[in-house]
Amino acid sequence: MARQFAYYPGCVAEFSSKELNATTKALAPLLDIELLPMPQATCCGAGDIAEAKPNLYLTLNVRILSEAEEMGADILTICNVCTLNLRRANKMVKEDPRLLEQVNADLVNAGARPYQGTIDVTHLLWYLATEEGLSLLEERGPKGLNGLRVAPYYGCQLLRPSSVMGFEDPDRPQSLERLITALGGEVADYDGKTRCCGFPIILAREEVALKESHVALSGARDAGAQAMVTPCPLCHLAMDAYQRKTEQLMGEEYAMPVLHLPQLIGLALGLPTQSMEFKRHFTPVDDVLQTVGA
Amino acid sequence: MASTTFRVFRYQPDSGESESYHQDFRLDHEEKTTILDALLRIQNEQDGTLAVRYSCRSAICGSCACKVNGKTVLACMTQVEEAKAESGADTLQVDPIGNFAPIKDLVVDMTPFWEKFKAVKPFLIPDGPAPDKERLVPKAAMEKVAKESACILCAACYSECNSLAADPEFVGPAAFAWGYRFAADERDAQRKNRAKLYSGDHGIWDCTRCMFCNERCPKGVDPRDAIEKLGAIAFQEKVTKDKGARHAKAFLISMRQGGKLNEQLVGGYTDPVGGVFNAPLALRMLQKGKLPKSPLTHKVKDRDQVTKLIKNVKETI
Numbered sequence: 001m002a003r004q005f006a007y008y009p010g011c012v013a014e015f016s017s018k019e020l021n022a023t024t025k026a027l028a029p030l031l032d033i034e035l036l037p038m039p040q041a042t043c044c045g046a047g048d049i050a051e052a053k054p055n056l057y058l059t060l061n062v063r064i065l066s067e068a069e070e071m072g073a074d075i076l077t078i079c080n081v082c083t084l085n086l087r088r089a090n091k092m093v094k095e096d097p098r099l100l101e102q103v104n105a106d107l108v109n110a111g112a113r114p115y116q117g118t119i120d121v122t123h124l125l126w127y128l129a130t131e132e133g134l135s136l137l138e139e140r141g142p143k144g145l146n147g148l149r150v151a152p153y154y155g156c157q158l159l160r161p162s163s164v165m166g167f168e169d170p171d172r173p174q175s176l177e178r179l180i181t182a183l184g185g186e187v188a189d190y191d192g193k194t195r196c197c198g199f200p201i202i203l204a205r206e207e208v209a210l211k212e213s214h215v216a217l218s219g220a221r222d223a224g225a226q227a228m229v230t231p232c233p234l235c236h237l238a239m240d241a242y243q244r245k246t247e248q249l250m251g252e253e254y255a256m257p258v259l260h261l262p263q264l265i266g267l268a269l270g271l272p273t274q275s276m277e278f279k280r281h282f283t284p285v286d287d288v289l290q291t292v293g294a
Numbered sequence: 295m296a297s298t299t300f301r302v303f304r305y306q307p308d309s310g311e312s313e314s315y316h317q318d319f320r321l322d323h324e325e326k327t328t329i330l331d332a333l334l335r336i337q338n339e340q341d342g343t344l345a346v347r348y349s350c351r352s353a354i355c356g357s358c359a360c361k362v363n364g365k366t367v368l369a370c371m372t373q374v375e376e377a378k379a380e381s382g383a384d385t386l387q388v389d390p391i392g393n394f395a396p397i398k399d400l401v402v403d404m405t406p407f408w409e410k411f412k413a414v415k416p417f418l419i420p421d422g423p424a425p426d427k428e429r430l431v432p433k434a435a436m437e438k439v440a441k442e443s444a445c446i447l448c449a450a451c452y453s454e455c456n457s458l459a460a461d462p463e464f465v466g467p468a469a470f471a472w473g474y475r476f477a478a479d480e481r482d483a484q485r486k487n488r489a490k491l492y493s494g495d496h497g498i499w500d501c502t503r504c505m506f507c508n509e510r511c512p513k514g515v516d517p518r519d520a521i522e523k524l525g526a527i528a529f530q531e532k533v534t535k536d537k538g539a540r541h542a543k544a545f546l547i548s549m550r551q552g553g554k555l556n557e558q559l560v561g562g563y564t565d566p567v568g569g570v571f572n573a574p575l576a577l578r579m580l581q582k583g584k585l586p587k588s589p590l591t592h593k594v595k596d597r598d599q600v601t602k603l604i605k606n607v608k609e610t611i
Contacts (some may be wrong), residue, residue: 045545110600110602160508243386
């Protein structure tokens, strides 16, 4: 039976990076996952509302958790930033009953459902990077990645702060590596995989942000990666859409195709390439498709 | 007894060595030995020229921060055996903290750190003449700044700060933790001025939210959270001209409009002037369908709840 999740794709996957949402939806049945829509769910605030109005951030995120609770399903995310914001709010109210009471009072006044604190928030990567998940991938992906050399790129907010995230050692993460290997790919290891992509400040401090993404892009290139994979659509925008700008700023060439996590899985599981909407990428993925024989 | 190889960063420009290198020291030691104890034994027993900065040996002076297998720690509060178990390696590589220029071996030049610290005015600036007795503060008011008051200025948070690596002038996590500690102190009269001082180039809106500072702080200060709270203070004081603040404002506007991010608004609103230079990228984004063609907003179900929350939720920063 399919595992049901309250599906929270987040704004970027729903709009700017539609290819991520489309691929996740196409992939879900192959992974025995049923994605239940959350029609009431707002933006998580992406850390921006938290740094403008912290109490509003908390209340809006608890409202999202409450919708999932009413649906009777844990939340599944496909974005680092959404995962952190939802998990952080969840932790705050679960650890402080008085705070939950205050937040619930605001929710009830606004006509929203109060939250009981029973929901967990997990990312697709975490759901799959378990023994069960990995054996499912091995079983369902006989086509495999055909030795494609992939640089895992975690970014920040799925790892840190570990007190909120806690799935794996933030300094020596292995979930993406295990997944790449299970899918028949080869891991291109490099130091920059847990560094920042710079996206949160890319509009306000572009040069600083691009210098940050350079660390990971150049690291992946130097490790001989044919592609980079990321569990976060914001990292994807920084690494893919802004890649040429970073090349111009740093005077270097990366030519690095960047895959969303579900696209990498989809390639190995034989998902039709049109359904993964690679045409929406900035850096062409033709060589990747050729290697995996898609 | 246990035995460990320490691969220590060496740099001795005063002795005519212009290049840095790593030197291995093998040490037999008790199971319960800290990195600092091990380094001091190496200094005493094997190489007296090894330069290490330390003082209290008990995690309060903030002098002995260094990197162990790439992770910034206080040498005095890190057990050798635990570090080995964590990294799965028998050899521990010890390096000076990052984002600072080394002076000698594990000692770095902290001058920029202290300059940035001073720049945030890390002291109370009350209004009016001093009272006859001390200024009493209710416990609840001090609890607001309790975490930040625990900072020992060890610079572990600067060592792996990703914004600082890209912009050496970024004021940085510890300084802003202190900035918040005083901006949020009810005895301080400079809240708005501090909000202005901390905004602008290399200020709070430079923080890329990589969360390394929260992860590394040995005292649980959570400097990123302090920077976030300084953002909220800036909003409260209406100091919101910085592009970073405008970026956050665009999220609030999106929330009011429909509940989800209006990605067409966010770029232009954040940087209405400089955004022009990004026109080629915006055009390509449009071609790739990464920007919506129409300025439609995305409305969630039961949006009236969101509208009421935006109106009614009180901020307590």
